Amino acid sequence: MTTARTSNARSRRAGRARRGTGDQLRDEILDAAERLLVDRGSVDAVSIRAVAGAVGVTPPSIYLHFTDKEALFFAVCSRRFTRFGSALLAATEGVEGPVEQLYALGRGYVEYGLTHPEHYPVLFSGHVDPTRHVEDVASLPGYQALQLLISVVARGMEEGVLAPGDPAQVAIGLWSTTHGFVSLALTGNTDHLPGIDLRGSADAVLRQAIPGILSAP
Template identity: 45%
Template sequence: MGRVAQAPAEDVITPPARTRARRGEGERLRDEILVAAARVLAESGSEQAMSIRAVADAAGVTPPSIYMHFADKTDLVYAVCERNFTELDAYVESQLAGVDDPSERLALRGRAYIGFGLDHAEQYRVLFMTTEFPEHYTPEKMSEMAGYQHLVDNVRECMHAGTIATDDPEVVSVGLWALVHGITSLLVSRPSFPWPPVDTLVDHVLATYASGLSRQ
């Protein structure tokens, strides 16, 4: 690396900008990495392009430092996606505010789920359309993130109200989940396919399924 004469302030050198954390504040870096990783993921739009090295750069840190807080890349990717997806359930619930009719709530729930998924496409892909995932990403965590329990509760309300005739809330809930996931998933993975307008599709599918559920 020949050193050349140069204007002094030039590449001297974007010094990490980051100041080393004080004792006991090591966790600070974890957050900074997560923020940086989220930015890289959003900008690149692909899990692959979100490389450890790119994230390290964005965080003003060297690659090995990342391994102080994340076991491996999968772990980091999932941490980022989970972080953004803590909002999913909350967002869905927020869309139901003021609506009391269980069936109406169910429909709104589906629409909100799909909307959120499309708005966070790559994260949705990582969380729900991928095969390799870290050990700590358990089925419980997955269903919790998807707001599965709230869905089951809603289904039960519909059963009591008589708008769902089947008597197995689990099967009904999984079926509903599969339905909205199917739409979200297809749209996420093949955005260029000539799908019908999303709203039309969603309305039709949800209405059809609801109608089917209402009568055994």
């Protein structure tokens, strides 16, 4: 009997040991929270208890890593924006010239949205107010992704290949165009169109938008 109890206790300890700790547990919490957010569609529909249950820990374990639910989902969105920004940066690797980089960023943006349809809404659904968590908005991963686009536009203006203007305003215009295309595609608004090639259509959109900001010959 004692041997059986000892064996059971060891099994329980082994089970607990397999669960992540420290940074690993934090990542597991973020993974679970993001899955639940994608499945349920809003932060309000996801409780800390549900996240804890999905990870296999108690709710107090969540609070060891995040002060409250909003802090948890701010971290979820920030991590997703960091990955999004990395994908955009990778899209420009080896691409020379600001105009070519704008096309590369546009294609990279569309590709990320189309290949991560469940995660794209996490980026832009306004699940949390980021200003509650940082003092400097420029430090936000989402802003850094936008800043990459702004910097390419600014360089194009400095080199004279793009028409003069406010780089931020031009960048937001390009972002809005690309975001609108991805949103239409992901919400099924293009599904009924026969034989549509989404990536080809995205290229057509970029070929219309980017020439409109080029400098006059």
